[in-house]
Amino acid sequence: MNASRVVLIFICLTISVLWAEGNVTYSLQKATNPTEDQLDAYARIEAAMDSAVFMYNKYTSLSKKITVYYDVGVPTAQANFDGVISFGSNRSYMVVGTAMHEMGHVFGVGTTSEYKNLIVDGVFQGAQTTAKIIEIEGKANAVIQGDGTHFWPYGLNYASEIKSEQDLIYHCWIIDAMYKDFFKEELFFTGKLKSDQGLCMVRSDHSLLLGDCEDPLAIVKLYRLGDKTPYTYRLEFGELVLDVPNETTAPNTEVGLYRWNGKNHQRVLIDSTAGGRVTLKMNHGNLYLEAQNNRIVQALPSASNANQKWSFLSLGDEPSVSILRHKGVKFSQNKRQFHVDLKGRVLPSQKRSRFQKRITIDSP
Numbered sequence: 527m528n529a530s531r532v533v534l535i536f537i538c539l540t541i542s543v544l545w546a547e548g549n550v551t552y553s554l555q556k557a558t559n560p561t562e563d564q565l566d567a568y569a570r571i572e573a574a575m576d577s578a579v580f581m582y583n584k585y586t587s588l589s590k591k592i593t594v595y596y597d598v599g600v601p602t603a604q605a606n607f608d609g610v611i612s613f614g615s616n617r618s619y620m621v622v623g624t625a626m627h628e629m630g631h632v633f634g635v636g637t638t639s640e641y642k643n644l645i646v647d648g649v650f651q652g653a654q655t656t657a658k659i660i661e662i663e664g665k666a667n668a669v670i671q672g673d674g675t676h677f678w679p680y681g682l683n684y685a686s687e688i689k690s691e692q693d694l695i696y697h698c699w700i701i702d703a704m705y706k707d708f709f710k711e712e713l714f715f716t717g718k719l720k721s722d723q724g725l726c727m728v729r730s731d732h733s734l735l736l737g738d739c740e741d742p743l744a745i746v747k748l749y750r751l752g753d754k755t756p757y758t759y760r761l762e763f764g765e766l767v768l769d770v771p772n773e774t775t776a777p778n779t780e781v782g783l784y785r786w787n788g789k790n791h792q793r794v795l796i797d798s799t800a801g802g803r804v805t806l807k808m809n810h811g812n813l814y815l816e817a818q819n820n821r822i823v824q825a826l827p828s829a830s831n832a833n834q835k836w837s838f839l840s841l842g843d844e845p846s847v848s849i850l851r852h853k854g855v856k857f858s859q860n861k862r863q864f865h866v867d868l869k870g871r872v873l874p875s876q877k878r879s880r881f882q883k884r885i886t887i888d889s890p
């Protein structure tokens with residue numbers, strides 16, 4: 527391992543600690559002419575979901591769009607892996623603990639075969655999760671126990687499991703580790719991808735173009751997929767990923783952006799070349815990403831073609847300070863005290879709800 531690779535890994539680790547925010551969003555589906563009961567439920571559900579999403583985005587690097595329903599036919603609350611959460615009419619479940627518990631199901635707890643396969647004799651076997659519970663408990667023999675649907679501790683299965691905000695944070699850490707154990711995904715890099723001509727991949731709506739590296743839409747997250755070599759990578763620009771339209775293997779097809787579906791036309795292999803640069807090969811057709819003016823196409827390999835060479839530009843290496851300034855503000859906001867209500871619901875500082883009595887817990 528050469529020095530520059532060590533530096534790159536160090537930078538990636540540093541960045542993933544500072545900026546490994548999740549990208550979880552939700553939308554609550556509402557009736558056109560809501561009743562008093564619905565309005566009351568919507569306010570409570572939004573308070574709970576705002577706090578739950580805030581926690582997941584702060585303490586995990588997970589991404590998903592969640593759709594939330596208020597459905598009086600649901601006994602308590604329920605969720606599925608497609609990203610749907612439904613709350614029933616019982617107000618005692620419209621709290622952050624329940625919302626976070628349901629988000630665990632949304633990210634695969636009890637809703638995927640990957641989860642079920644990792645429960646053996648009542649003990650969760652995933653290496654990342656086991657390492658995390660040992661770290662949390664400070665005991666070498668600590669384990670996560672579970673059945674086909676739920677796990678403990680930190681599964682937030684009962685209100686009594688939430689004694690402080692710390693229990694919510696540990697829940698996030700465990701879900702983040704479980705997701706890595708389920709799907710072998712790891713945030714590898716956050717920054718920019720620069721062509722040999724000095725232009726960066728920049729998101730433009732559903733297109734991916736080459737443009738100014740100072741553009742905030744140039745920020746890409748690379749997720750490493752799989753648990754052994756050859757690893758493939760997903761290139762995320764916001765909620766969309768680099769994608770070859772219609773899975774075509776035709777050379778000189780322009781790449782675009784699409785929702786992640788896990789298939790090989792959205793996965794890239796990385797080969798390092800001289801001078802710290804890399805080539806990026808599409809995993810479905812063995813074609814290489816090539817810069818052509820302000821477009822990115824998949825092209826036949828050509829070792830001598832500089833347009834197929836890319837470099838990683840870490841946040842902080844770029845000339846612009848605009849993004850760093852933005853991040854700085856965000857980071858210092860995260861150091862503020864949290865306001866948490868008596869049921870453990872964390873209030874984003876700008877949001878208050880008439881249902882929440884406030885107590886203050888120091889942020890760790």
Ligand SMILES: [Zn+2]
Pocket residue numbers: 627631675676
């Ligand atoms: Zn459950």
